[in-house]
Amino acid sequence: MTLHGVILFHTTSSVLRAEKRLIKEGFATRLVPTPRQFSSDCGIALRFDWNDHERITSMLGEEKVEFDAIHFLDANPV
Amino acid sequence: MIYLDQAATSWPKPPEVLKAMTDVLENAGGNPGRSGHRLSIAAARIIYDTREEISRFFGVSDPLRVIFTGNATHAINLALKGILKPGDHVITSSMEHNAVMRPLRNLEKRGIRLSIVQCASNGTLDAKDIGRMVASDTRLVVMAHASNVVGTLLPVAEVAAIVHQAGALLLVDVAQTAGIIPMDMTAMGIDLLAFTGHKELQGPPGIGGLVIADHIDIAQIDPLICGGTGSRSESEEQPDDLPDKFESGTANLAGIAGLGAGLRWLKDRGIEEICAHLKTLSRMLIDGLSAFPEVKIYGTLDPARSIAVVSFTVAGRHVSEIGFRLDEEYGVLSRVGLHCAPAAHKTIGSFPEGTVRLAPGVFTTTEDIRLAIRAIGRVIRS
Ligand SMILES: Cc1ncc(COP(=O)(O)O)c(C=O)c1O
Numbered sequence: 001m002t003l004h005g006v007i008l009f010h011t012t013s014s015v016l017r018a019e020k021r022l023i024k025e026g027f028a029t030r031l032v033p034t035p036r037q038f039s040s041d042c043g044i045a046l047r048f049d050w051n052d053h054e055r056i057t058s059m060l061g062e063e064k065v066e067f068d069a070i071h072f073l074d075a076n077p078v
Numbered sequence: 079m080i081y082l083d084q085a086a087t088s089w090p091k092p093p094e095v096l097k098a099m100t101d102v103l104e105n106a107g108g109n110p111g112r113s114g115h116r117l118s119i120a121a122a123r124i125i126y127d128t129r130e131e132i133s134r135f136f137g138v139s140d141p142l143r144v145i146f147t148g149n150a151t152h153a154i155n156l157a158l159k160g161i162l163k164p165g166d167h168v169i170t171s172s173m174e175h176n177a178v179m180r181p182l183r184n185l186e187k188r189g190i191r192l193s194i195v196q197c198a199s200n201g202t203l204d205a206k207d208i209g210r211m212v213a214s215d216t217r218l219v220v221m222a223h224a225s226n227v228v229g230t231l232l233p234v235a236e237v238a239a240i241v242h243q244a245g246a247l248l249l250v251d252v253a254q255t256a257g258i259i260p261m262d263m264t265a266m267g268i269d270l271l272a273f274t275g276h277k278e279l280q281g282p283p284g285i286g287g288l289v290i291a292d293h294i295d296i297a298q299i300d301p302l303i304c305g306g307t308g309s310r311s312e313s314e315e316q317p318d319d320l321p322d323k324f325e326s327g328t329a330n331l332a333g334i335a336g337l338g339a340g341l342r343w344l345k346d347r348g349i350e351e352i353c354a355h356l357k358t359l360s361r362m363l364i365d366g367l368s369a370f371p372e373v374k375i376y377g378t379l380d381p382a383r384s385i386a387v388v389s390f391t392v393a394g395r396h397v398s399e400i401g402f403r404l405d406e407e408y409g410v411l412s413r414v415g416l417h418c419a420p421a422a423h424k425t426i427g428s429f430p431e432g433t434v435r436l437a438p439g440v441f442t443t444t445e446d447i448r449l450a451i452r453a454i455g456r457v458i459r460s
Contacts, residue, residue, distance in 0.1 A: 010309050010310055010317065010319045010322075011111070011142075011309040011317070011319045011320075011321070011322045012110060012126075012308060012309070013125075013126055013129065013141070013142050013321055013322070014142065014319070016123060016126035017141060017142060031114075031119050033113075033115070034114060043111055043112070043114060043308050043309060044111075044114045044119060
């Protein structure tokens with residue numbers, strides 16, 4: 001079973017901007033509704049394969065892609 | 079029918095624009111950024127992709143610096159009212175549209191000092207005259223890229239150098255030039271750019287935007303409208319994130335989709351080719367009208383220094399009569415009067431009567447111009 005993580009953002013535009021960069025780097029991502037346990041916000045978040053966690057975190061940092069938070073999605077399939 | 083009112087709004091629109099608008103409403107009808115389901119995401123993607131195309135089109139690197147508004151007027155108001163505070167000094171040209179003049183007059187009543195640089199009677203602006211007006215409290219200079227009355231281009235890059243030397247910001251209204259002149263905000267030194275979708279960008283009415291250069295700190299711009307953004311919904315305060323800070327309320331999805339299709343269509347056609355075509359038409363119009371001794375043409379009469387917007391009057395005749403007869407008898411559609419720009423007409427010496435304005439577009443042919451000039455000849459000789 002693939003374990004997932006989710007990246008939260010403050011705006012829809014920044015989710016879509018980050019999604020494009022991750023896809024360009026070859027990461028498998030999917031837009032999902034933001035899990036309620038992580039944010040009171042409405043909108044969408046970016047789900048990814050948890051195995052890519054470290055590479056994604058460092059890429060987001062290097063490229064100064066703004067995001068709110070990264071969470072592990074334990075037993076919480078979306 | 080020969081439509082020579084492209085400066086008011088472009089017509090007809092490319093079929094791709096209409097198709098993109100119906101497609102998006104049929105297939106991506108969710109509220110972008112409000113919900114997380116597929117229709118909402120599909121809508122958000124179309125908006126993001128259009129943002130990206132606009133940022134590339136105008137030469138900024140971050141798509142989030144494209145703020146969608148209803149039109150250029152709204153974008154200009156956002157920039158002026160968002161930045162200027164009582165005690166600030168603002169400079170503009172005497173060729174401006176009321177989209178610039180009226181918000182400035184309104185701000186003047188709230189304690190902002192306004193200076194208007196006098197342009198020459200052919201509409202040209204000497205950048206040095208801006209330099210002479212700049213003071214220590216000058217916060218912003220706002221000007222059109224080209225006049226909507228006579229088409230005269232204003233020296234944006236030269237003004238930018240002066241404005242930046244003084245530590246002020248430059249806001250440029252590209253309502254008339256976007257889509258017909260290749261543009262790079264960064265190279266031209268534009269800090270804030272206001273565009274409208276429904277003219278030569280080939281989009282529908284009701285969509286425009288403000289593009290904020292990459293280096294501008296957005297903390298210095300207050301939002302014009304506050305409200306729901308779909309982001310940071312736990313807070314009752316307006317968010318500081320781009321573009322949401324300036325984009326409250328549900329977006330004009332169909333308008334944005336249409337504008338995106340317009341931009342792609344322009345890219346396929348090639349702006350350089352469009353620009354060359356319009357120069358040819360402009361030359362034909364100026365030469366054709368110059369053959370009538372009773373006609374006075376305004377502006378530089380030089381397609382290298384103007385866009386294809388030609389204004390004229392006929393000695394002893396009302397512009398309204400000329401415009402009406404061109405429409406009624408020959409199906410030639412022009413726009414007569416003051417073109418929402420009283421200051422520009424005062425500058426060129428046609429106030430308060432105004433002019434007859436002819437503005438061809440990308441779909442106008444040389445045959446259209448020949449027929450239009452023949453029609454004008456007949457109207458003024460009878
Ligand atoms: C130079 C100029 N600025 C601003 C505008 C306003 O555009 P809109 O009515 O789309 O806001 C126009 C067009 O009418 C224009 O020609």
